[in-house]
Amino acid sequence: MLLPTRRLAPGEGVVKLARAGQQAVFETVKFSYPLKLIVPKRHFMDGLNVLYMISYGGGLVAGDQVVMHVEVEKGATLVLLTQGSTKVFKTRPGRFLTATPLPDGTLPTTTRQLLHIKIHPSSTLILLPSPVTCFSKANYAQRQTFDLGDETSNLLLLDWYTSGRMGMKGGGEEWDFTRYRSENEVRVAGRRVAKDVLLLEDEDRGDASPASSASSTPPTDSSASPPPHRTSYLPRVAPYSSYCTLLIRGSLFTPLLQHLSTSFTSITQYKQTNPYSLVWSFSPLEKGGEEVGGIARCAGDSTESVKRWVQEVLKEGGIEKIVGEDLWKNAFSS
Amino acid sequence: MEGLAGSGSLEQYLLLLLSDSNLPTGGFIASSGLESYIQHGLLASDGAENKAQGVLHFLRKSLHAYARLSLPFLSSAHLLLLALPATSSDDAGDDLSATQNAFTRLLQLDHQFETMSLNHIARRASTAQGVALLTLYERALAPEVEAEGKGPRQLLVERLRKAVRAGEALGHLPVGFAAMAGACGLTLASTQHLFLFLHARSLLSSAVRLNTLGPYLAHRQLLHDVRPLVEEALASCKDLRVAEEKPVEEGLGRKEWWEVDEGEDEEGPATTWPLGEILAARHDQLHSKIFNS
Numbered sequence: 001m002l003l004p005t006r007r008l009a010p011g012e013g014v015v016k017l018a019r020a021g022q023q024a025v026f027e028t029v030k031f032s033y034p035l036k037l038i039v040p041k042r043h044f045m046d047g048l049n050v051l052y053m054i055s056y057g058g059g060l061v062a063g064d065q066v067v068m069h070v071e072v073e074k075g076a077t078l079v080l081l082t083q084g085s086t087k088v089f090k091t092r093p094g095r096f097l098t099a100t101p102l103p104d105g106t107l108p109t110t111t112r113q114l115l116h117i118k119i120h121p122s123s124t125l126i127l128l129p130s131p132v133t134c135f136s137k138a139n140y141a142q143r144q145t146f147d148l149g150d151e152t153s154n155l156l157l158l159d160w161y162t163s164g165r166m167g168m169k170g171g172g173e174e175w176d177f178t179r180y181r182s183e184n185e186v187r188v189a190g191r192r193v194a195k196d197v198l199l200l201e202d203e204d205r206g207d208a209s210p211a212s213s214a215s216s217t218p219p220t221d222s223s224a225s226p227p228p229h230r231t232s233y234l235p236r237v238a239p240y241s242s243y244c245t246l247l248i249r250g251s252l253f254t255p256l257l258q259h260l261s262t263s264f265t266s267i268t269q270y271k272q273t274n275p276y277s278l279v280w281s282f283s284p285l286e287k288g289g290e291e292v293g294g295i296a297r298c299a300g301d302s303t304e305s306v307k308r309w310v311q312e313v314l315k316e317g318g319i320e321k322i323v324g325e326d327l328w329k330n331a332f333s334s
Numbered sequence: 335m336e337g338l339a340g341s342g343s344l345e346q347y348l349l350l351l352l353s354d355s356n357l358p359t360g361g362f363i364a365s366s367g368l369e370s371y372i373q374h375g376l377l378a379s380d381g382a383e384n385k386a387q388g389v390l391h392f393l394r395k396s397l398h399a400y401a402r403l404s405l406p407f408l409s410s411a412h413l414l415l416l417a418l419p420a421t422s423s424d425d426a427g428d429d430l431s432a433t434q435n436a437f438t439r440l441l442q443l444d445h446q447f448e449t450m451s452l453n454h455i456a457r458r459a460s461t462a463q464g465v466a467l468l469t470l471y472e473r474a475l476a477p478e479v480e481a482e483g484k485g486p487r488q489l490l491v492e493r494l495r496k497a498v499r500a501g502e503a504l505g506h507l508p509v510g511f512a513a514m515a516g517a518c519g520l521t522l523a524s525t526q527h528l529f530l531f532l533h534a535r536s537l538l539s540s541a542v543r544l545n546t547l548g549p550y551l552a553h554r555q556l557l558h559d560v561r562p563l564v565e566e567a568l569a570s571c572k573d574l575r576v577a578e579e580k581p582v583e584e585g586l587g588r589k590e591w592w593e594v595d596e597g598e599d600e601e602g603p604a605t606t607w608p609l610g611e612i613l614a615a616r617h618d619q620l621h622s623k624i625f626n627s
Contacts, residue, residue, distance in 0.1 A: 069590070069591075069592045114595075116591075116592035116595060118591065141598060143597065143598050145592075145595055181598070181604070183598060192445075192446070192449050192579060193449060194449050194452060195446075195449045195450050196450070196452055196605070197450065197599075197602070197603065197604040197605060198604065198605050198606075198608060199402070199604035199605065199606050200606065200608075201606075203570070233606065235380050235391060235394070235395055236395050236398065236399070236606060236607040236608070236609060236610065237608060237609060238379065238380055238609075239379050239380075240609060243608050243609075264619070265618075265619075267616070267619040268619065268621050269370075269373060269374070269616060269619040269620045269621055270373075270621045271372075271373045271375075271621075272373065272374055272375035273375050273378075274375045274378075275374055275375045275376055275379060276374070276375075279374065279609075279612055279613070279616070280612065281453070281611070281612045281613075281615035281616050282615070283452060283453050283454040283455075283457075283615050284454060285452075295452045297608070297611060297612050297615070298612070299608065299609055299612055
């Protein structure tokens with residue numbers, strides 16, 4: 001229970017969706033700058049409701065912190081979406097919109113998003129955000145926890161990111177952010193069943209550590225422009241420019257799991273001389289020898305190709321039916 | 335230094351023994367994703383001018399990912415062993431009860447590793463090798479003593495082995511390796527170094543078996559190129575540990591339910607090679623293959 005007198009911190013959001021008869025109704029939707037939450041007026045499907053998470057100005061700057069607490073009550077289905085891609089701008093020392101000083105008095109340089117979601121028994125969460133795009137030198141950390149009440153809770157989560165502003169003038173930015181950390185933790189009845197921690201950190205750039213405050217770039221008196229910086233994690237993501245993970249848990253998504261499993265096992269990989277433009281994998285998550293979930297990952301040569309793959313997989317796996325045709329179109333329109 | 339490796343020369347002897355490629359640990363059936371990487375046409379990517387350079391590029395990425403994910407588990411598990419007395423006390427009951435906390439935590443580490451290995455091929459290879467190391471310890475390395483002569487470390491490995499047999503633990507590689515090495519009395523530094531060296535060496539022997547490298551070149555690389563890579567991975571990950579997983583209890587004090595979240599474990603294990611994960615998970619999809627992972 002939220003204490004009535006408590007004020008929201010900057011970037012904080014509190015959401016509770018409950019089932020009332022045929023409808024899923026928001027009991028709580030609270031938020032504070034720079035976070036904005038929007039509930040579309042229209043009704044999509046019985047027992048289901050939609051929430052858009054938006055940040056002002058279409059992006060986050062260094063020091064911004066978004067913290068969301070979401071509860072989905074029994075019998076309700078929540079579809080969480082964002083509008084446009086989540087852009088993370090580069091660290092700008094000395095200029096922060098909402099940053100709260102750290103205990104040691106310095107300002108944080110990391111942009112953080114924390115999402116805590118409680119999925120009560122017989123309820124469902126579908127999280128289909130747009131990809132995160134980190135600009136050059138950005139430092140971004142995201143942690144999402146999903147507490148499933150029991151085996152009747154359902155979770156479908158999409159987590160994806162791109163290499164940066166590829167279309168920018170002058171060649172664009174590709175894999176040039178300083179740090180990207182994305183953590184997804186899934187617990188069922190309090191016990192951890194999956195923890196996916198992805199870390200792409202440029203170990204060669206001095207400001208990689210969130211703890212270091214000052215830039216360590218040495219002053220240079222040479223007029224010649226230095227060679228373009230190559231991030232140390234680049235070889236571990238190249239030659240692809242967009243990655244996604246689908247984490248699935250719960251019996252509502254059995255058709256999706258079956259679809260992924262069947263399409264994956266039907267792949268026969270012959271020896272290639274060059275990499276494909278898109279490559280994906282599927283690993284089941286089991287409990288007592290029974291398949292209760294799965295994780296699919298995909299890498300593509302463009303955000304568009306990964307998006308097409310996600311759309312096709314989810315459509316074939318019956319997600320369009322679950323969310324309804326109209327919402328399906330909205331979810332992937334941006 | 336304590337235990338079996340009571341002197342430097344004994345530790346050295348143990349290291350020689352444990353790096354013997356004839357050691358029956360089943361590691362020769364694992365290529366840790368190299369076979370899939372080659373068949374997906376990635377050997378020539380990343381600016382590699384020839385196969386040998388391609389293998390080295392793979393090795394650097396694989397070592398980075400292996401050290402960042404598995405080494406924290408190895409270190410945390412090994413320290414549990416080292417915290418126990420090396421030799422048996424007079425009371426066998428005391429020795430067994432001394433292992434209880436370490437045993438609980440060891441099982442948790444094994445489970446934590448499972449939840450963070452979200453790739454079925456890697457999971458399969460990890461448990462196969464971890465269990466093989468526990469068997470190796472039991473059948474070959476453990477001192478032959480009467481039940482009451484067994485020290486807490488030896489008892490702990492036995493408990494882990496039994497838990498795996500009973501289906502209560504999985505016996506993942508970093509945990510099994512740490513248990514074996516810790517029970518033998520290897521220091522943490524030697525264990526970490528050996529763990530990474532064996533990964534690199536086994537990748538190079540996979541490359542030889544895949545006809546990608548010749549055996550002389552493989553050993554040239556092992557000596558001249560791989561050594562700094564192992565040192566680099568070791569230097570950046572040797573101090574990383576796995577935080578204990580605490581039960582999420584609601585209604586504690588005046589906290590909201592989300593406030594009990596422990597937050598990011600910045601110094602903990604992480605996946606650093608997303609493409610490697612995908613390619614390794616596609617191993618069973620290879621039309622023809624000689625390795626099991």
